[in-house]
Amino acid sequence: MDSYKITLSEAEIPQEWFNIQPHLPRPLPPYLHPGTGEPVGPQDLAPIFPMGLILQEVSQDPLIPIPDEVLRIYQLWRPTPLHRARRLEAALKTPARIYYKNESVSPPGSHKPNTAVAQAYYNKVEGVKRLATETGAGQWGSALAFACKLFDMECTVYMVKVSYFQKPYRRSLMHIWGAEVFPSPTDRTRSGRGILAQNPDSPGSLGIAISEAVEDAATHDDTKYSLGSVLNHVLLHQTIVGLETKKQLALAGEEADILIGCVGGGSNFAGFAFPFVPDKLKGRDIRIIAVEPTACPTLTKGLYTYDFGDTARLTPLILMYTLGHGFVPPGIHAGGLRYHGDAPLLCLLVHEKIMEARAYHQNPVFAGARLFAQTEGIIPAPETAHALRAVIDEAIVCRETGQSKCIVMNYSGHGHFDLSAYDAYLEDKLEDFEYPKEMIEQALADLPKVGK
Numbered sequence: 473m474d475s476y477k478i479t480l481s482e483a484e485i486p487q488e489w490f491n492i493q494p495h496l497p498r499p500l501p502p503y504l505h506p507g508t509g510e511p512v513g514p515q516d517l518a519p520i521f522p523m524g525l526i527l528q529e530v531s532q533d534p535l536i537p538i539p540d541e542v543l544r545i546y547q548l549w550r551p552t553p554l555h556r557a558r559r560l561e562a563a564l565k566t567p568a569r570i571y572y573k574n575e576s577v578s579p580p581g582s583h584k585p586n587t588a589v590a591q592a593y594y595n596k597v598e599g600v601k602r603l604a605t606e607t608g609a610g611q612w613g614s615a616l617a618f619a620c621k622l623f624d625m626e627c628t629v630y631m632v633k634v635s636y637f638q639k640p641y642r643r644s645l646m647h648i649w650g651a652e653v654f655p656s657p658t659d660r661t662r663s664g665r666g667i668l669a670q671n672p673d674s675p676g677s678l679g680i681a682i683s684e685a686v687e688d689a690a691t692h693d694d695t696k697y698s699l700g701s702v703l704n705h706v707l708l709h710q711t712i713v714g715l716e717t718k719k720q721l722a723l724a725g726e727e728a729d730i731l732i733g734c735v736g737g738g739s740n741f742a743g744f745a746f747p748f749v750p751d752k753l754k755g756r757d758i759r760i761i762a763v764e765p766t767a768c769p770t771l772t773k774g775l776y777t778y779d780f781g782d783t784a785r786l787t788p789l790i791l792m793y794t795l796g797h798g799f800v801p802p803g804i805h806a807g808g809l810r811y812h813g814d815a816p817l818l819c820l821l822v823h824e825k826i827m828e829a830r831a832y833h834q835n836p837v838f839a840g841a842r843l844f845a846q847t848e849g850i851i852p853a854p855e856t857a858h859a860l861r862a863v864i865d866e867a868i869v870c871r872e873t874g875q876s877k878c879i880v881m882n883y884s885g886h887g888h889f890d891l892s893a894y895d896a897y898l899e900d901k902l903e904d905f906e907y908p909k910e911m912i913e914q915a916l917a918d919l920p921k922v923g924k
């Protein structure tokens with residue numbers, strides 16, 4: 473019988489995270505202090521992050537052990553299945569073999585708890601009482617609320633205002649798991665008040681919500697900040713996804729030809745793809761494709777330069793592809809992909825052409841998501857649907873060329889709380905925002921002046 477799912481036992485959950493840093497073609501340039509422009513040291517980050525995570529941020533160890541307490545919580549939903557999308561293949565009449573790693577089976581419905589649980593753990597052991605964070609569509613906020621509840625910690629979430637109203641049910645999840653949630657920009661922080669003074673109707677952005685959460689953490693002794701993407705330690709925690717996928721592909725007797733994931737800040741894509749990078753560097757022919765929205769085209773249209781991670785210029789400067797820290801993307805439904813920058817590790821690998829990037833409009837993305845739902849059954853998150861669009865297009869290329877490639881994607885989350893976005897698509901109300909060239913040029917004009 474042909475199998476649809478490749479599963480691992482709980483005993484096969486990887487016991488270590490994979491660190492890409494010792495494998496990079498050149499070292500990652502340091503973060504720079506927002507005031508002095510000098511490289512940031514561990515003590516600069518200590519007011520907002522616990523030392524356990526700061527050390528992971530700069531670690532050169534190839535493998536980092538996963539603490540037992542974290543592994544015991546991972547067991548609630550890990551290992552996640554790798555599915556063969558046989559019905560999608562049949563609908564596309566493609567000779568390609570399509571696999572998806574299903575991270576939507578976690579309690580909050582996405583890959584985000586892989587790092588939320590780890591971050592809550594390292595904060596808890598250092599005596600932190602409360603975590604403050606930002607969230608876009610609410611996937612990250614709900615994952616951190618879930619993790620904080622399991623470690624008996626408090627959680628404050630600044631949720632991008634447009635998503636706060638578009639996705640009320642993720643807000644409900646956060647409330648059930650005991651978090652407090654505010655639509656950002658708020659009047660609780662100086663950063664939020666500054667934005668509201670300029671634009672009382674601001675839809676918010678991840679950059680603004682990050683400023684608010686960082687400020688909250690920096691001004692409260694018992695509180696630290698937690699970031700759902702971008703930073704090295706976040707990507708590190710997500711590598712459990714790629715490590716499991718490698719084992720599952722080996723069980724299926726497969727080797728990936730193409731790896732695909734969607735990119736907001738880069739964590740699910742990186743966590744899925746990084747464990748395959750050493751194989752590519754050793755000469756294996758494997759394409760690694762990052763997919764982003766045309767409305768927020770960071771990797772495909774951004775500049776590779778130092779920029780702030782947030783709008784209010786509170787975070788260190790990061791060398792990354794950026795659309796400018798002041799860029800507020802249009803309110804597309806893939807709220808988790810509305811970030812002006814991207815993870816520096818991922819950006820370095822795109823810059824070195826080890827990974828490639830492409831962008832799609834909302835309507836073709838939702839068309840692909842509907843086909844997936846009608847064949848494989850599960851309804852993808854709008855973010856995940858970006859990756860799916862690229863999978864479908866690559867499978868169509870295979871149909872046209874007659875090549876039977878092995879295409880593997882990270883299915884980063886389900887869309888059960890994004891149904892209003894599907895309604896808008898079905899009613900033909902989704903706008904395909906053109907690449908907002910003037911807005912990006914305006915935001916890029918405000919980049920900090922530092923050397924590379």
Ligand SMILES: Cc1ncc(COP(=O)(O)O)c(C=O)c1O
Nearest residue numbers: 611701736737738739740808885
């Ligand atoms: C389901 C899902 N996929 C992808 C992303 C994008 O984030 P990242 O690029 O960090 O994986 C998000 C962000 O909220 C998300 O909720």
